[in-house]
Structure formats: C-alpha cells, structure tokens
Amino acid sequence: MKRRRIDFNLTQRDLAERSGVPYASLRLFEEKGKASFEAVVKIAFALEAESEFEALFPPRPAKTLQDIIGRPVRQRVRKK
Template sequence: MLFISFSKVQKKLIDNIRERRLQMNLTQEGLAERSGVPLPTLRKFEQKGLISLDSFLKLLSVVGGLEEMVDVLKPKEQSFKSIDDVLKSEEKPIKKRGSRK
C-alpha cells in the first residue's frame, strides 16, 4: 500500500540529492563533472525530477547513498512461524521468472 504519492517521492529524492550536493559544497557543474552526468541532465533532474536510472546511480555514487539503495532493495528473507510453514515452502517449486497477469 502506498502512503505517499509518486510526485512527493520524486520531490524528496530531488531535495535529498540537492542537499547532499550542497553539503559537499559542490555546484551543479562540480557534481556533473565528478559523476559524468551531463550538466543539462543534472539541471533537468533538479528542476523536473527527470533522469535515467543510470544517471541517478552515478549521482548517488558521488553524493553517497548507492550502497544504502542496494541494501534497501534486497529481497526480504522468509521468516517461518512454524515447522509447517517450512515444509509448505519446500513443496513449492522455485520460480525463475515473475508471473504473468
């Protein structure tokens, strides 16, 4: 269930990256140079929130947060409440792909 809109998430991400950039005392030009993200792309991101995943990850690699992003997105481990839960999980075949809808 989503408790925050996508536009608010986008705004928070923009603000957080900008704040990290400013804490590092970097201009937009400095961050663009260090990250390899073109300056117009960085400006477009800070103004409108539009950026490719590749460029976003490059920015995170400079301002910090890349490892945390990877850790947050790790699949959660199964927790079992009883031996029956364990046995039920072993009966199911392991899926290699997502299901079609």
C-alpha cells in the same frame, strides 16, 4: 540529491563533472526529478550514496519456518 550536493559543497557543474552526467541532465533531475536510472546511479556514486540503493528492493521477510531453514534460494522462474 540537492541537499547532499550542497552538503558536499559542490555546484551543479562540479557534480556534473564529478559524476560524468551532463550538466543539463543534472539540472533537470534537480529541478523536476527526471533522469535516467544510469544518471541517478552515477550521481549517487559521486555523492557517496550508493548504499541507499539496497533499500529499494529489500528481501521478503520469511513467512514460515520452512522459509528460514530449508528451502534453497530460487534463481529463476519458469512459466507454467
């Protein structure tokens, strides 16, 4: 995040204002990597990095032909 912030020519205070994340929280994230998920998302949007979140939970690859052609997509899991 720090590298991207610098590439955008933003100070920590600029990014805090642009993202809506408190300056102290932004500093803590940059220095120690600690932040709420909400703060990380706000920072990502402010730095135009929101598309990288798609890589966090990629779909599982198909294992069988049935996975590819016929099985409906599950919407929830039921307990047995």
